[in-house]
Amino acid sequence: MRYLRAVSMAFSMYSRLPMPWVRWSDDCRAWVLCAFPLVGAVLGLLLLAWSALADLLTLTPQLRAAGAVLLPLAYTGGIHMDGFCDTCDALASHQDRARKLEILKDSRVGAFAVLGCVSYLLLQYALWCQPGWEKEDLWALALVPVLSRAMSGYGALTQPGARADGLLAAFTEQEQGRGRQRFLLFLCALLALAIGMLGVGCAAVAAAILVYLWYIQMARREFGGLTGDLAGWFLQVCELGCLAAMVLAREIAEVLI
Structure with a gap:
């Protein structure tokens, strides 16, 4: 029952899906990060459903791409994009570590957040517009949101936090983290094998x-550890990087063949 409550808490926090009310307790909160990949699994299924609907309606590549870009934002409520934007502002400030952490907590949107968000969505849209997506490619892309969330959870449990308060600290402060670390590491390996x-x-x-390696190194150097905003930044960059890498690999394969 504790794990089902953790799943409900994960979907309530990281998605816009309506969930039954559950009492937030420390023993359930400790397992929210393990349920986080399930949120990504539903997003992957939604992307596959959108692709099937686009095929059925014979939509143009532009409309397909627009749906693929907007669907994750609608599903998550933009919580990860919010972290991405805050991190863009903090990194572009070139201030000391303490000031960067203050910028992460600032609810105001800066110029670099807007530039980063627009650039991200434009590039993502352009990549989705690429023709010739095979069924195997789409299934791989549907698993990417699961992998990114599993890696994010594993990083949160194994890397130091930048501060003692905040959303990420609330989910990682429990001491019984070893089992969760093993579970998420195994899940990452399994998903990587499946996607590959x-x-x-x-x-x-x-x-x-x-x-992931860049994220950990950057977070330690610039902020002294991880935060919830940085975790959102990682999710967005990881999923965009996976999409770009698949497009590039497919183009290279076509040239070589």
Whole structure:
């Protein structure tokens, strides 16, 4: 029952899906990050459903791409994009570590957040507009949101936090983290194997690993550890990187063949 409550808490926090009310308790909160990949699994299914609907209605590539870009924002409520924008502002400030952490907590939107968000969505749209997506590629892309969330949860449980308060700290402050770490690491490995066997999914796996290593190094250097906003930044960059890597790998394969 505790795990079902953790799942409900994860969907309530990280998606806009209506969920039954549950009491938020420490023992359930400790397992929210393990349920986080399930939120990504539903997003992947929604993307597959959108692709099938686009095929049925014979939509143009532009409309398909627009749906693929807007669907994650509508499903998550923009919570991860909000973290991405805050991180763009903080990184572009070139201030000291303490000031960057203050910028992350600032609810106001700066110029660099707007530029980062627009650039991100434009590039994502352009990548989705690329023709010739195979079924194997789409299945790999549907698994990417699961992998990105599993990697995000694993990082949160294994890396130091930048501050003692905040959303991420609330989910990682419990002491019984070893079992959760093993579970998420195993899930990451399993998903990486599955994605790597689908189409050019191996390129997506390579991109996800590179983005994760960059994320950990950047978070430690610039902020002294992880925060919820940085976790949102990682999710957005990881999923964009996987999409870009698959497009690039497919183009290279066509040239070589």
